[in-house]
Amino acid sequence: MEPSKNKTPLGEVVLEEVGELLRRHQLVEGLASRQETPRQGLVEGLIHKLHAVELQKKLDELHPADVAYVLEALPLDQRLVVWDLVKAERDGEILLEVSDAVRETLIEHMDEDELVAATENLDTDEIADLAPDLPREVMEDVFRSLSAEEREQLRSAMSYPEGTVGALMDFDMISIRDDITIEVVLRYLRRLDEMPDHTDQLFVVDRAGVLKGLLPVNRLLVTDAETVVTAVMQTELNRFQPGDKAHDAAQAFERYDLVSAAVVGEGGRLIGRLTVNTVMDYIREETDNDMLSAGGLREDEDLFASVWKSVRNRWTWLAVNLVTAFIASRVIGVFEDSISKLVALAALMPIVAGISGNSGNQTITMIVRALALGQITGANARKLFVKEIGVSVLNGLIWGGVVGLFAFFIYHSWQLGVVMTGAMVLALLLAAVMGVAIPLAMQKLGRDPALGASVMITAITDSGGFFIFLGLATVFLV
């Protein structure tokens, strides 16, 4: 291959190319089924095969992650055409790369033998990742095909719940004894055909397998051959336990710029390692989930999921919002008498609720983020409250003033303007207090402060905003 050619194809380009090949492929398929003359059918059949071969060749050249990307971007029928053209021995690595939703659609269309075959080229930690999506019979077959050691690893990898270090670790590491010389290490390595990916360091263990230190590969290369491992190994090290939160481990990787780290079990025995690529995938998934749940989507949705599946994916959020909307509606209902006397209130009330909702969401975004970074302690929580209250009062006076003038110019009533300004200040104050209090309370209760924070603050600022504005108006104007 020409070395000056860039290996990284930009995603869109691949997608266009595959799409074009697919189009030709299916065009011919369409023709073949329509034109029934045997001879024409034969010709079309040949062209059809030609296109399939071309497409297959293209797919073979692609990195598994790129194939996964193409599969995710294709509607179901085309996705399955492409999936059938992928070489069977690559199925496993590609299944690992696609999103959960798309993986389901692919596995649904594979039979038992294909699925068992797909796992053959995978490591045990990778099989563990696929396991939840595989039928029971397939997993039993897979299990039987493994060695005793591999079974143990698979069992161990599957025993840790999602979101723990154990669920992310792999077993693909090189460990060396602490009492040998660098020369022995180098000789040992040279006997290996290749080293596992992301091997930036060797794990130094004692006779019992207890982790003693790390030998960075880079240090290995610049050290005299006669030196003993103990003399050059690093003993200050980041180590994790399989039950540790993956979130914390990810933070350590980001903070200390790690490429790999040891995972130790009871008594400090080395049992696996974490690598930066897995951690990066985890971070991506975590932030994706935050984004999706902020938008009210339960989970990652296949772009081409059926309408019914999508409706179910989204319904929780809509149901919750319906309830909060009903409550807000009843709050307004209480003041129907005032509204019928001064109908301007109906037109002005959404302004108060809307702006305080936005302001509350700003506060909550800040606080949730600071909590995720671990920046909030008992000591500074009070300072934050004071600051947010200050911001809300200032915002209330500024924007409340603008809103009051608006009300005055539209309805020519200075009393209405004053009530509007007062309501804005109070509603923003409510938003600020709740914007700080809700995530802190959720954290205290051991819940994820990001989850549903936005729904809750909006529910409160809606009902609260309507109540404050209509209440003040009823007391002072009606």
Place this chain on the structure above:
Amino acid sequence: MEPSKNKTPLGEVVLEEVGELLRRHQLVEGLASRQETPRQGLVEGLIHKLHAVELQKKLDELHPADVAYVLEALPLDQRLVVWDLVKAERDGEILLEVSDAVRETLIEHMDEDELVAATENLDTDEIADLAPDLPREVMEDVFRSLSAEEREQLRSAMSYPEGTVGALMDFDMISIRDDITIEVVLRYLRRLDEMPDHTDQLFVVDRAGVLKGLLPVNRLLVTDAETVVTAVMQTELNRFQPGDKAHDAAQAFERYDLVSAAVVGEGGRLIGRLTVNTVMDYIREETDNDMLSAGGLREDEDLFASVWKSVRNRWTWLAVNLVTAFIASRVIGVFEDSISKLVALAALMPIVAGISGNSGNQTITMIVRALALGQITGANARKLFVKEIGVSVLNGLIWGGVVGLFAFFIYHSWQLGVVMTGAMVLALLLAAVMGVAIPLAMQKLGRDPALGASVMITAITDSGGFFIFLGLATVFLV
């Protein structure tokens, strides 16, 4: 150091410890200034110093990223106390780690000499990262202190705008010639005191400095010493140009599990490299910005920024929302007549607007995400439209039905219920169409589809929802 001790202190623990030391430190400071007897003052002064020493010792032990984290979590006055206790030679690396907002507060409190000294231990690409925050005179001094080669690097690093590969690259790489043997490479490496961080591969160049391939360190270790570099180097490689989008490079790092990658200039000459830690920081910053802008915060806000600074950081979003709220208010204003005749409309209208806003936000979240992943092409955009319209009609019938029943039970009017259901279907349809159309249009116009998408869809569903519901009610009920 005891090897079995975990080096990674969980952030919260560090913060508590430093906080405790600070509290003692300041307690004494407070005492010292209040009690004026000379002798007592002396004693207090000594204790004060003792605590400062203790705190300083603690800080010296911490990783720069941990110190940065502590600084970010402290209110301004305490932050500056801690900052003064940090050893001057560590200032540079810590400034690199703190957030932009906090960096500003620290730099503001350093004089010119301190700032120049802080850059002394930094690489040129790191100086380039700090440059925008440093005063002009400081940068001139720094420039004078550099060698000609370093000046060239600094100029080059500073010439690339944020969000490009050039702005993220460093110059800290090892390049070797393609015509030498592995033995020569190993000898060359052994002469180095240490290899740069994240050196998972050596860059192979020809006589003219043109990148020819990569020699993974792991392959170096398992290859015979007599082999020539060209025989074992990888020629299929990911390479970037300094003008490439950082977003695309980050996607390549995630997709192909890279640890480092070459950056080449004109004619394929090697000029720098990208490493996974920088890319990970970039991804974090990118997703953070998405989250902040989704919440309507212009930029990362110092948790303890002054009230006035926070107000300014948040005002754009509130101003935009005020405008859209005014428009919605005027839409309602048009129907004041209908509302005064049937006041139930005022209580029911926020339900229609609210639910369609939520549904629109769900659609837009999906589409923005798919666009960011490059999964949407001309070919599948129509399919997406059809799917989202299907989802919205189904949702409209389901939730519209619920809402209609609610209206019927509260106000005992089946006509009102029917209008409510009809309005929900239409409003959700509007939300779905706009939820797909807005991000696609933004993308076509070359704008970031994530930016302001949520504000726009909410503005449309608010005004649209009020208009549809009140319009239908006016036609059929009033």
